[in-house]
Amino acid sequence: MRVVKTKSERKEEILEAAKTVFLRKGFEAATMEDIIAETSLSKGGFYHYYANTTDIMHDLMLQGIAYRIDIISHTIPDGATWDDETLINILVDKFLDESDLMSLYVIYLQASYKNHALKDLFEQLKQENRSMFEKRFGAQSQTEMNLFYSDLFLNLLNTIMLGAEILDARESFRKNRPFFVSMMRLALTYAREDRIVT
Known part of the structure; x- marks a missing residue:
């Protein structure tokens, strides 16, 4: 059964993913694609929450x-x-x-x-x-x-x-x-x- 996440849960997932990527790569080397890859969101779904790093x-x-x-x-x-x-x-x-x-x-x-x-x-x-x-x-x-x-x-x-x-x-x-x-x-x-x- 597919679990539907709330808006706040999705946003928290993005922030946790970004934290992981920034800590691993630094800010300058991190891309939106890197962060998207760490989440369960689609690219379109991801950009609904954040436009940039x-x-x-x-x-x-x-x-x-x-x-x-x-x-x-x-x-x-x-x-x-x-x-x-x-x-x-x-x-x-x-x-x-x-x-x-x-x-x-x-x-x-x-x-x-x-x-x-x-x-x-x-x-x-x-x-x-x-x-x-x-x-x-x-x-x-x-x-x-x-x-x-x-x-x-x-x-x-x-x-x-x-x-x-x-x-x-x-x-x-x-x-x-x-x-x-x-x-x-x-x-x-x-x-x-x-x-x-x-």
């Missing part, structure tokens, strides 16, 4: 944001204060994370260096990140996290994540977590003194 990567990045929010929601109880130490630990946990979604984010960062569509997507993802965090944790989370949306912090975090993944340095970073906590504490102090140049 950039659209697929966008939805995978949204999955990554939702994944991070889920982890944080288990760490921070509802109504808890977003103090500096909590925020610092959230950020350090983020770049020490060893998940497929983190690996995909690094692939996205690398590809966006040369791909203007992915580079343009970054601003949209920042806004969607803010919106998803505010929806889950309330307006206070945005007030407290505002400094972390600066170019300096984003570039610093992305650099550490790239290094952890590309240089296979995550275990070394994990063993030296107190160093990164201290570094983020110093960066936050620097930012609070309005010394960040944008």
